Amino acid sequence: MSNHPIHRLDQLLPPLRSISSAEIKTRIDAMLAASGPPRRSEPRDDRRRPNPATAEDYLEQLPALVLLRRLPVPALAVDRHGVISHANWALERMLGYGEGGLGGGSVADFVDPQSSPNDAEAVAILHDFAGKVIELAHQDGFVVRALVSRSVLLRHDDPITLVCFEDVTERLWDGGRARAFD
Secondary structure, eight states, X not given: OOOSHHHHHHHXXXXXXXXXXXXXXXXXXXXXXXXXSOOOOOOOOOOOOOOOSSHHHHHHHSOHHHHHHHOSSOEEEEETXXXXXXXXXXXXXXXXXXXXXXXXXXXXXXXXXXXXXXXXXXXXXXXXXXXXXXXXXXXXXXXXEEEEOOOSOOOTTOSEEXXXXXXXXXXXXXXXXXXXXX
């Protein structure tokens, strides 16, 4: 049982019929004084923004990383030098990595493993093969064939390439064709 004064009331007070209200107040005041000053909870700094008026306003307020993390589609953000800025859980799972296993690594470690590109070449492959199937290296050593999208960031001077993937390995094994990924 808790040591809070209210929880100790039944132990410290005999049946209420035999005690005056003044005595009850005195005992409660003594118990509260013994337990120290009341703890005041600090006002919470509510970081949420006011409720948006429309669904579009709500989407505009969401941070990009929250959306990227939650996407069920494998997504990769890589800088010009080939350093992985973000790989979501779906991409990590597709390539056999644990949570955070790709972050900060090099895109050259898994893009087009047969040609062993350097970092800049691996980023160029992501751009040049947009809408086509490329090979990615799974952590266990086998090849994953995936369609790569065009970069979501469209300007030529964007510092990040942000692409999505669709694993088509099994479809290709079964003799199917990979559809275009725009």
